[in-house]
Each structure stands twice: as C-alpha cells, then as structure tokens.
Amino acid sequence: MSLLPRSLEERRLPLGGWSYLNSSQTSVEATSLAAMALSSEASDASGSGIEQLLRLQRRDGGWPAFLGDSEGSWTTALALCALNEMTDFAGAREKAFHWLIAERGREGHWFWRWKFKTADRNVQFDPDKYGWPWISGSASWVVPTAFSIIAIKQFTVCNRSEASEKRIHLGVEMLLDRACVDGGWNSGNSVVYGVPLRPHVEATAIALLALQDERRTEMIQKSLSWLRQNAAIVDSVSSLAWCILSLFVYQEPIGGLKNRLATIVGDGRDIRNNATLATALLALKCGEMIHPFVVLR
Amino acid sequence: MKLDRRRFLGSSVGVAAATGVTAEWVWPKHSVSYRRPHSAVAVLNVDEYSERIEALLLDGLRLFRLPVMGRSILLKPNLVEDLPGPVNTNSALIGAAARCFLRLGAVRVVIGEGPGHQRDTELVVQAAGLKPHLAERQIEFVDLNRDELRKVKLKANYSGLGELWLPSAVLESDFVVSMPKVKTHHWAGVTLSLKNMFGIVPGMKYGWPKNLLHWSGIHESILDICATVPIHFVIADGITAMEGNGPLQGSARQLGKIVLADDPVAADATCARLMGFDPLRVRHLSEGGHFLGNLREDRIRMLAEEVGAPTRPFSVLPEFRYLLAVKS
Numbered sequence: 001m002s003l004l005p006r007s008l009e010e011r012r013l014p015l016g017g018w019s020y021l022n023s024s025q026t027s028v029e030a031t032s033l034a035a036m037a038l039s040s041e042a043s044d045a046s047g048s049g050i051e052q053l054l055r056l057q058r059r060d061g062g063w064p065a066f067l068g069d070s071e072g073s074w075t076t077a078l079a080l081c082a083l084n085e086m087t088d089f090a091g092a093r094e095k096a097f098h099w100l101i102a103e104r105g106r107e108g109h110w111f112w113r114w115k116f117k118t119a120d121r122n123v124q125f126d127p128d129k130y131g132w133p134w135i136s137g138s139a140s141w142v143v144p145t146a147f148s149i150i151a152i153k154q155f156t157v158c159n160r161s162e163a164s165e166k167r168i169h170l171g172v173e174m175l176l177d178r179a180c181v182d183g184g185w186n187s188g189n190s191v192v193y194g195v196p197l198r199p200h201v202e203a204t205a206i207a208l209l210a211l212q213d214e215r216r217t218e219m220i221q222k223s224l225s226w227l228r229q230n231a232a233i234v235d236s237v238s239s240l241a242w243c244i245l246s247l248f249v250y251q252e253p254i255g256g257l258k259n260r261l262a263t264i265v266g267d268g269r270d271i272r273n274n275a276t277l278a279t280a281l282l283a284l285k286c287g288e289m290i291h292p293f294v295v296l297r
Numbered sequence: 298m299k300l301d302r303r304r305f306l307g308s309s310v311g312v313a314a315a316t317g318v319t320a321e322w323v324w325p326k327h328s329v330s331y332r333r334p335h336s337a338v339a340v341l342n343v344d345e346y347s348e349r350i351e352a353l354l355l356d357g358l359r360l361f362r363l364p365v366m367g368r369s370i371l372l373k374p375n376l377v378e379d380l381p382g383p384v385n386t387n388s389a390l391i392g393a394a395a396r397c398f399l400r401l402g403a404v405r406v407v408i409g410e411g412p413g414h415q416r417d418t419e420l421v422v423q424a425a426g427l428k429p430h431l432a433e434r435q436i437e438f439v440d441l442n443r444d445e446l447r448k449v450k451l452k453a454n455y456s457g458l459g460e461l462w463l464p465s466a467v468l469e470s471d472f473v474v475s476m477p478k479v480k481t482h483h484w485a486g487v488t489l490s491l492k493n494m495f496g497i498v499p500g501m502k503y504g505w506p507k508n509l510l511h512w513s514g515i516h517e518s519i520l521d522i523c524a525t526v527p528i529h530f531v532i533a534d535g536i537t538a539m540e541g542n543g544p545l546q547g548s549a550r551q552l553g554k555i556v557l558a559d560d561p562v563a564a565d566a567t568c569a570r571l572m573g574f575d576p577l578r579v580r581h582l583s584e585g586g587h588f589l590g591n592l593r594e595d596r597i598r599m600l601a602e603e604v605g606a607p608t609r610p611f612s613v614l615p616e617f618r619y620l621l622a623v624k625s
Contacts, residue, residue: 020501023445023465027501065502066446069462074504106512134504138512141504143416187414187505193483193614195546198380202417236419273443276419 004265004281008034009045011274016048017056017067018274026052026067028075032082033278036292039085040285053079054092061095062103065135074134076100077147084154085292097155100148101167105130105140105174112139124191131174141188142178142203145171146210153213153295175207176219183222184230199223201230201239205246209293212249224250231257237264238276241283248286249294258284327453327524330588336560337361338567339601343536344553351393354532357557358397360600363530364472366402371470375478375493375534376410379424383537383549386478390534390555392430394476399435409466411441411496413506414545418442439466442500453524455517455584456510467497467526475528475561479535479552479568481543485515486579486617487572488544489565490531490558491589494522516581523561523589531564532557535571540611550611562590563597573610575622 012018017026018034035049056079057063062072063079080096083089106112107127116127131145149171156164180190184199185207191197204227211220224247231243240261244254261283271277282292341357343350372394374386395406408431412421418440422428431438444464451460467473475490482488495518498507510518533556541547554571558564562585566576576582576592586592610621 019445020443021440021445025445027443029501068446068448069502073502133508134500135502135509138504138508141508143505187416192546193542195542197545200415200417201420234420236417236423238417239420273418273440275443 004277004284005038005041008038008274008277008281009041009043011277012045012048015052015055017052018049018278020273020275022272026056027275028053028056028063028065028073029078030273030275030278032075032078033275033282035082036085037278037281037285039292040289050082050086050089053082054089057092057096061097061099063096071136072099072103074132074144074147076103077132077144077151080151080155081147081292084151085290093155097152097164100132100152101164103132103136103148105133105145106137107139125189126177129170129174129177131171139188140174142175142185143187143206145174146206149175149210150293150295153210157296172211172214175210176217179207179219179223182226183219183224184226185223199226201227201234202242204230205239205242208246209249213295213297224252228252235264237261237269237271237280238273240264241276241279244283244286245279245291245293249291254286258286324454326455327520327588329452329524329527331527331560332562332586332588332590333560335596335598336558336563336591337598337600338556338558338560338563339599340567340571340604341555341557341601342553343555346387346389346536350389350555351396354390354393354555355397355400357555357601358401361530361557361559363401363559365398368403368471369405369407369469370398370403370472370474371467372398372406372408372474372476373467373493373496374408374410374476375488375496376421376425376427377413378415378545379420380545382547383478383480383539384545385421385425386476386534387536388426388430390532390536391427391476392433394474394532395430395436396433398474403472404435406436407439407466407470408436409439409441409444409464409497411464411498411500413495413500416442416500416505439464441466441497442505444499446499446502449525451521451525453521453588455520456513458509458513458518458521461522461525462499462502463497463526464499472529473526474530474532476532476534478539478544479533479554479556479572480539481541481547481572481611481613481617483542483544483614484511485519485581486613486620487565487569487574489568490528490533490561491519491523491565491581491585494519494526494528497526498522516584519581520584520589523585528561530557530559531561533564533568535568538572538611540572540613542614548612552607560590560597562586562592566592566594567597567604569620570604570622571607573607573622574620578620
C-alpha cells in the first residue's frame with residue numbers, strides 16, 4: 001500500500017492539484033479526493049492540493065469542474081468536504097456553503113414541478129422533493145445531491161440554521177423518493193416508462209454515506225443489504241472503494257473487502273484515473289484515519 | 298380591399314413562412330455541410346458474434362477505400378451500462394474493427410467512450426468484455442468522461458448551447474468512426490450513429506447522465522454535436538439489436554446485420570429502414586439530411602446487400618408508433 005500514496009504524489013501537477021488522467025488540466029474532483037487521501041501523509045502534497053483548490057474557488061463560492069471552466073458545478077460539495085477536514089479556511093468554506101444552499105435542481109422551480117406533475121409522467125418521481133444538479137440548469141441527481149448533503153451536514157454540525165436544516169431535509173427526502181424499488185440507487189430516477197431501474201454500486205454507496213445519520217428506515221436497510229451483497233462481487237476499483245467507505249460508517253465489516261481491494265491494486269491493475277486512485281487509497285486507509293465523509297451527530 | 302378571415306389567415310401563413318425562410322437565410326442553423334452528391338452503404342449479413350467477424354468486416358471496409366493509412370482512428374462504440382442484454386456495442390465487433398483499421402494502415406486506434414449513466418467506466422468496460430482487446434498493441438481505451446477538455450464553438454445552433462467542452466482525444470483524432478448498437482430509444486425514438494455521439498460529451502462537466510443535453514433538446518443537441526465533430530465512418534452493430542423500451546430495458550431482436558457507411562445520415566436512415574421505420578419521421582435524421590449527410594434512398598449507393606423491409610418492424614413504445622413506415 002505504501003506505493004499508492006507515492007504514486008498519487010508523483011502524479012501531482014506543478015500547480016499543486018491533480019488531473020483525472022494524464023493531462024495538465026486540474027480536476028476539482030481528483031484534487032479534492034487526493035488532498036483527502038494524502039492528508040495523513042508526511043509530505044506537503046495534500047496541502048498543495050488544498051492551496052490549488054482555494055485558488056480555483058470562484059468569487060461566488062462555487063467550484064468549477066476543472067481548471068479553465070468558469071461555471072460552478074457539483075464538485076463544490078467535494079471541495080467543501082476536503083476543506084471541512086481542516087480547521088482553517090473558514091471564509092472559503094462559508095462561501096461554498098452559501099453557494100450550495102442557493103443551488104438547486106431545475107425541479108426547484110415551480111414551473112418545472114408543475115410540468116413534471118401534469119404533463120411529463122413517463123419518469124416517476126415526486127418533483128416537490130429536489131436536491132442538487134451536476135450543473136446549473138439541469139435536474140437533481142443522486143450523486144451530486146448526496147455529496148452536497150454530506151458537505152452541508154459536516155459544515156453545519158455545530159451550528160445548523162433552519163434554512164440549512166430545511167435544505168438537508170429536502171435533499172434526504174429526494175434521495176429516499178428516488179431509491180430503487182428493492183433498495184439502492186440508480187443515477188437519478190427509479191422507474192422509467194413503468195420499468196424499475198437497477199441500482200448502481202457507486203451511487204448507492206455515496207447515497208448511503210449521505211444518509212448515515214438518518215433514521216434507519218426500511219429503504220435504507222434494504223439499500224444497505226443490497227450494497228453488502230454487491231460489494232462482495234464487484235471487481236472494479238472505484239465501486240469497491242466506495243463500498244468500503246460507505247459500509248464502514250454503518251459499522252459493517254470491511255476487512256475482507258479491504259484485502260480484496262489491496263489484492264486488485266497489488267496485482268498491478270492499471271489505475272489511470274487519479275480520482276479512482278485517491279478513492280482506493282481512502283478506502284484502504286479506512287479505519288486508520290479520519291473518514292473524510294463521516295457526519296458527526 | 299376587404300380583408301375577410303380566409304384572406305387574413307392566408308396572409309398570416311404567408312408572412313410566417315416568409316419570415317421563417319428569411320430567418321433561416323439571415324441566421325442559418327448550421328455553418329457547415331458534410332453532404333455529398335452520393336453516399337455509400339454496405340449491409341453485411343452476420344448471424345453471430347464470432348471470430349469470423351474480422352474477416353467479413355475487413356472485406357466490407359475494403360469496399361470503401363478508406364483514407365486511413367498513417368492516420369489516428371477514434372472508434373466511438375456505444376457503452377452505456379453494465380447491464381445484461383444487447384445494451385452495448387459488442388466487444389467482438391469493437392475489437393475486430395480496431396484490428397481491421399490497423400491492418401488497413403492506421404498508426405493508432407483509440408477506443409473512446411464516456412458512458413452516459415454509469416460513473417464507473419471500468420465497470421462498463423469490464424462488463425462489455427472489452428479488456429482482452431485492449432491488451433493488444435496500438436489499441437488504447439480513453440475514458441471520454443474524464444479526458445482533457447477544450448471549449449469548442451458549436452457549428453450548428455439548434456440547441457442554443459452555443460459551445461461545449463469536448464475531449465482532446467476526440468478533437469485530435471484524424472478519423473472518427475461511430476459504432477452504435479442498433480436500438481430503439483425511449484426519448485429519441487432510435488439511437489444510432491448520430492445519437493451515439495452523446496457519448497463524447499464529458500460527464501465530469503455535464504454529469505451522469507448528460508442531462509443538460511436533454512433540457513436543450515435531444516434532437517437539437519444531436520445535430521449540434523454532429524455538426525461540430527463530423528463522423529467519418531459508421532460501423533453499426535445490428536447483429537443482435539434492441540427493440541421496445543430501449544436503450545437499456547428493451548428486448549433483444551436478432552437482426553443479423555452490420556451496417557457500414559461513409560455517411561452517418563445514410564447509415565442511420567438505412568438502419569431505420571431495416572428496423573421498419575420511416576427515417577423521415579426521426580427528427581434529427583430528417584433535419585440532418587439537409588447538411589450532415591444523405592437521407593434519400595436515391596442518393597445512397599448500396600455496395601453490398603440491398604435494404605429489404607423487415608418481416609416484422611421493431612416494436613416501439615406507444616409514443617413512437619408514428620415512426621413505423623407505411624407499407625406501400
């Protein structure tokens with residue numbers, strides 16, 4: 001495992017962040033995850049990643065998806081999670097929090113809620129329950145909503161206003177509304193043209209992370225059970241790593257999964273995506289360092 | 298002059314039509330045209346995915362005398378989800394295509410895809426059975442959802458998007474081959490070589506799925522993307538196709554065809570006819586026929602088998618019954 005942090009550090013860009021693949025274009029997702037993954041290492045790599053994140057933050061508090069982009073995006077929640085691990089940067093975190101509170105899926109507008117309720121019924125969901133989009137101007141989806149809920153819960157753990165409580169509640173309601181029939185989450189909706197969609201491992205793991213401190217409803221239990229079963233068979237690095245990170249916060253046994261991930265990584269699987277490499281490192285260190293997506297009650 | 302209701306309506310329609318024509322002339326919807334006098338299509342009969350595909354495909358490709366010698370090829374298959382059934386372009390066909398282009402003199406073949414729903418691209422590549430083909434020399438896979446991006450001004454203006462961030466791997470390739478799975482689609486009617494290009498739009502910027510394209514209009518976005526990134530060749534996987542509630546939850550339909558074409562509109566029009574649909578009723582095809590390629594049968598030269606009507610048209614959701622061709 002000691003090779004993984006070094007490998008991730010070596011892929012750091014001269015400006016301090018990380019790209020996804022072999023390019024010079026800093027990715028906010030890859031940089032946020034890498035900064036989290038290397039935070040317990042002795043080197044300055046994590047710090048330089050955080051500095052690059054701070055440079056990339058927009059005036060309005062949001063983050064673009066990558067260096068060169070000018071629009072705020074879903075990665076704002078991940079960047080806030082990375083900064084939430086630090087005690088500093090209160091101003092940057094405050095601005096990010098306000099950006100997230102203001103951002104909403106397109107169903108957040110009364111006109112689209114009305115359209116989804118009356119004219120557009122092929123996709124079954126309750127448009128009154130909305131969360132966060134990948135990019136402004138589109139609908140709410142599971143992964144950006146889950147990351148936003150985690151970031152806001154972490155940021156407001158000591159001082160939660162009515163507005164943030166309301167937004168968290170609405171996001172949680174949206175996730176529960178979009179859950180697949182037998183548990184778990186697809187990318188967004190659960191039923192299209194009357195046919196139930198199959199859950200995705202990664203989306204389910206991330207949605208469960210967002211619901212870790214919520215009442216264990218039947219749907220959460222079913223989803224947890226689905227994730228447990230699928231974690232045992234999934235063979236891709238990213239999905240397995242997210243399973244470990246999620247199952248850990250539900251006090252599920254993860255030793256066997258960590259061993260399997262270590263074997264896959266040790267077998268020389270070519271992990272070109274730095275976000276995946278960082279997530280794998282976080283999963284392998286799970287239980288040995290502060291979990292970056294844990295929500296304190 | 299006395300203006301009665303009929304004259305008023307007639308004048309109004311005339312003014313509206315003239316305004317439309319003028320608007321199209323003053324603000325044209327597209328700044329490029331890839332349409333040539335004639336396009337070439339070959340329909341190959343192939344019953345199953347086997348090692349024989351490569352030889353058949355090579356013979357088929359040689360009919361076109363493709364300018365691929367010394368060039369870098371991007372194969373853009375349709376890899377959407379890690380689901381069973383005919384959801385993804387078959388890996389045997391993708392691998393065969395990659396090897397054929399190398400045998401025809403290409404210096405490099407990149408298989409590029411940005412899956413639309415599943416964020417874990419490795420999972421999709423594994424499930425599609427593509428990994429063994431990537432072990433070969435000069436064949437590489439690029440995750441288009443996470444490749445380096447460049448902002449590109451769109452060369453058509455149907456969606457109103459104006460510009461998109463697109464992957465370098467796509468923009469730097471010399472020759473783009475769209476390799477769709479022949480399927481029905483519950484929002485667009487069909488998903489063929491033109492709709493397949495949604496996969497070049499990066500998830501890291503636009504999300505999973507690329508929902509902004511849906512909000513901007515699926516047909517409109519298809520036209521804008523394909524005007525901006527021209528498709529040089531099409532290899533459509535219609536051996537086992539999908540009908541009904543495609544592109545993910547439909548039923549397998551044994552069509553037994555691979556469609557090759559040097560024009561994406563001609564390819565998709567041919568596939569639509571093989572499915573029992575009238576291509577003129579697919580909005581992005583009827584509009585694309587004005588500038589992206591040839592839709593009319595008399596402009597499509599068949600190099601191999603002629604297109605016969607299917608014994609039974611592909612089943613569609615009730616909303617898409619209008620696609621069915623009327624029997625003459």
